[in-house]
Amino acid sequence: MGRRFQELVFTPLVKQHQQERGSRRQYERMAEQSPSGSALGPDEQAFIALRDSFYMASVGETGWPYVQHRGGPKGFVRVIEPxxxxxxDLRGNKQYISLGNFDHDARVALFFMDYPNQTRLKVLGRVEVHEHDSQAPALIESFRPEDKSxxxxxxxxxxxxxxxxxxxQHITPRYTAEEIQEVIAPLTERLAKLDAENARLREELRARSKIERA
Ligand SMILES: Cc1cc2nc3c(=O)[nH]c(=O)nc-3n(C[C@H](O)[C@H](O)[C@H](O)COP(=O)(O)O)c2cc1C
Structure with missing residues (x-):
């Protein structure tokens, strides 16, 4: 855990629990040894570029946290800079919950999951919404997906x-239909070959028994 992440999530009450339950020192040491920067490195960037979904938590003005799932083609979340x-943000159900929450508090917590490899990356950040401002048209154009609908x-x-x-630990491996297809591709191919061979042998048998009967 990086130092900056600790600074943001280890609130005084969190630290109090760590103190009472004996883990405070360990995390202090971890913070001393970890880098202080917040920019994403090559590993984080590559990981995000391969994701086809993420979870995004925001907080509304009532104080309730809210989590939304976002999905798209692999790499739909772009790393513009580290x-x-x-x-x-595509036209959807018009609830605008996250959008409303951002007006109150720009802070978000993101969760990027790689279930087959049992890996997850948490990101904390601040959102900046571009819709009616001068940068919006160019940004919207550059983020337009292939699916024109x-x-x-x-x-x-x-x-x-x-x-x-x-x-x-505790991340159950799960596979998308695409990932399953990839894994079973050699089996599917082998099955098709066996089916073809089976059909050919049956045909041969039929032809042979016809000759014997004649
Ligand atoms: C027709 C339709 C298409 C949608 N397409 C996507 C999509 O491609 N990706 C996605 O994450 N959510 C999609 N959604 C969900 C919405 O965009 C949803 O409105 C948005 O995530 C809601 O955010 P909120 O809960 O913060 O209000 C779609 C919803 C509808 C009704």
Missing amino acids: GLLGFA SVVERVILIHVEAFDWNCP
């Missing part, structure tokens, strides 16, 4: 403030 992410209403940029990788 400290800046962006994604297209999707309407990009705005682009959401996220200024990264901290990140943290988690241990793989």
Whole structure:
């Protein structure tokens, strides 16, 4: 866990619990040894570029946290710079919950999951919404997806403030249909060959028994 991540999530009450339960010293040592920067390194950037979904938590003015799942083609969340992410906010169910929350508090917590490899990356950042401002048209254009039926209403940029990788424990490996197809491709091919061979042998048998009967 990076120093910056600790600074943001280890609130006084959190630290009090760590103190009472004996883990405070360990995390202090960890903070001393970890780098202080918040920019995403090559590993984090490559990881995000391969994701087809993420979870985004925001907080409304009532204080309630809210989590939304966002999905798209792999790489729909772009790393614009090591400290800046962006994604297209598409026309959807018109609830605008995250959008309303951003007006109250720009801070978000993101969760990027790689289930097959039991890996997750947490990112904390501040959003910047581009919809009606002077930068919006160019940004919206550059984030337009290949699927022309999707309407990009705005682009959401996220200024990264901290990140943290988690241990793989308790992440059940799960596979998308695409990932399963990849894994079973050799089996599918083998099955098709066996089917063809089976059909050919049956045909041969039929022909042979016809000759014997004649
Ligand atoms: C027709 C339609 C298409 C949608 N497409 C996507 C999509 O591609 N990716 C995504 O994450 N959410 C998609 N959604 C969900 C919405 O965009 C949803 O409105 C948005 O995530 C809501 O955010 P909120 O809960 O913060 O209000 C779609 C919803 C609808 C109704």
